[in-house]
Amino acid sequence: MTLKIDHIGIAVKNLEEAVKTFESLGLKVKEIEEVKEQKVKVAMLPVGESRIELLEAMAEDSAIAKFIANRGEGIHHIAINVENIERSLENARKAGIKLIDEKPRIGAGGKKVAFLHPKSVHGVLLEFVEG
Numbered sequence: 001m002t003l004k005i006d007h008i009g010i011a012v013k014n015l016e017e018a019v020k021t022f023e024s025l026g027l028k029v030k031e032i033e034e035v036k037e038q039k040v041k042v043a044m045l046p047v048g049e050s051r052i053e054l055l056e057a058m059a060e061d062s063a064i065a066k067f068i069a070n071r072g073e074g075i076h077h078i079a080i081n082v083e084n085i086e087r088s089l090e091n092a093r094k095a096g097i098k099l100i101d102e103k104p105r106i107g108a109g110g111k112k113v114a115f116l117h118p119k120s121v122h123g124v125l126l127e128f129v130e131g
Contacts, residue, residue, distance in 0.1 A: 006081035006129040007044070007051040011067045011074060015056035019043050022052065035108050040064050042108045053079070053108065077115070077125040085112050085130035092116055104130065 012018035019029055027045040034041050039062035043054040055076060057065035067076055082088040085104045093099060098117035107113035112130040 004081050005050045006079040006127075007053045008075060009053045009055055009077040009079065009127070011064050011071075011076040012054050012056055013068060013073055015041055015043055015054055018054045018056075019045075022054070027052065031109075033108060034058065035106075037106065038062065038064075044108065077127050079113070079127040079129045082128045082130055085114055085128050088128050089114055097121065104128075 039059040045052045098120040101114035104112035116126040118125045
């Protein structure tokens, strides 16, 4: 099984402004979509085999709005691409890692995603992405 960084999620206050900033650095937006279940609007910018995911909150009670209120804009999570998300979650659970998502949910691009608790992963919010 080959693992790779799928994307790095960056919480931003204003998606349009953030897109302009990253495009001024030579990156190009591949897609923008709303993930209603997670109450965010995301822009994906390819960087080699990986992507930068810019996340803007669509509601005050979203995880991104809470993150920005507590920490400000910045890196929110690192996503690892996995072949089988259920097996990856089970392996993490067996290793004693606390899961935020016991079962996968649908994220950006319609892909199955699940988050691991940062307290179990040395302060980093990790996301598994299948596909």
